[in-house]
Amino acid sequence: MNSPDRCLVYESGPVRDATGDTIRPGGFYLTGRALGYCAFGPGAKILDVGCGTGATVEYLIDNGLDASGIDRSGVLLEAGRLRNPGLPLIQARGESLPFADSEMDGIFAECSLSLMSDTHRALSEMHRVLKSGGRLVLTDVYARNPGLQEKLRSLPLTSCLTGALSREELERKLVFNGFDIMLWEDHSNLLKDLTARLIWSHGSLDSFWRKMFAGDCDTGFVQETIAGSRPGYYLLIAGKP
Template identity: 30%
Template structure:
């Protein structure tokens, strides 16, 4: 397999995730040094799903990220464009309504979901702002978006160490634990190329989201961005 390039051609990225689907969740736990579980819990608290609410979980992969919302009583639609990920998820959690979909052309009507969330998938979408506008379209007025994504560590010395880990330590570790280490080299490169916290906040505002804010996790390695859909959107 050829590693997906940073222009993020959708078919290349989908094929890359198809290749890593079987061990994706385990590999993420190893590469994040166990932090990925803490990040998922932070997302669950930010989404704060309630019984009867509708939650769209984009880039849901195998559906692991959707389980806390289901446990809270919400109706959750896990959506991903990797059929390999969805097949792996269906085997593990057959009760989830796993749905194939492109985040830039979502197969849902306007104003459907109380919350749209995406974790570690936005930077893999070719048209970031197009995806943010689609998320706005399918969210109910007054509803919210929650984005968990890799970002830029706020402490300069740590940022240097983190960058060294991404580009030097991550590839050999990925080779040991993943069936497709090239995919994780791409992921490291995509993290380095991704906008910082204010940059993503500005993109959310341009897409039409209001009350945009973020909170750093693990010193800014990850940031949790939030926004609200205005009630007066036409």
């Protein structure tokens, strides 16, 4: 559970000023790349776990897929329903998916697995809900300096950065939960692009972080800790045998 004094970065206006409704680095770039790789057939059933405002659900539907989304944030879901009342969005958690076994042809979790309190449970649920031969698409932040993960977790915010796994830990959890890893690509350049967008939107990174926190916060320590973890960004596609 999130402590009341922790900043929920994914719900914040300052982040969405830079990212738009996708609320992640790169927008739909990696979503489109994953669709090309997976080659889902028309009408394939796709679930977006951590759908936020439903931007990806809308994108998938526009690409001929039968898509729906779940998110734990009522704030983001309400924003999505206001934008497009017809989107099939459900309030639920990735650790407890409200779908039957083997119901989905594909699952997307874009910048959301790192936000889940129990990634093992979430991956187990995604494996359960996927059909045999189904595809899991993950895009997320990963820690290239795992030695600072504990320090990241201690920051007074909840974000993809603070929940980042190392590549080795992520792959180990996927294999443990029955997935075959099919593709790994590093797209850390997208984080650099997002940093530039944040600076463009707010004048500086320090100004951005000061807007994020309502009370006193050592924004220099926050920035130093994040930089020290050497965050990267990846696209990973896994299959359920």
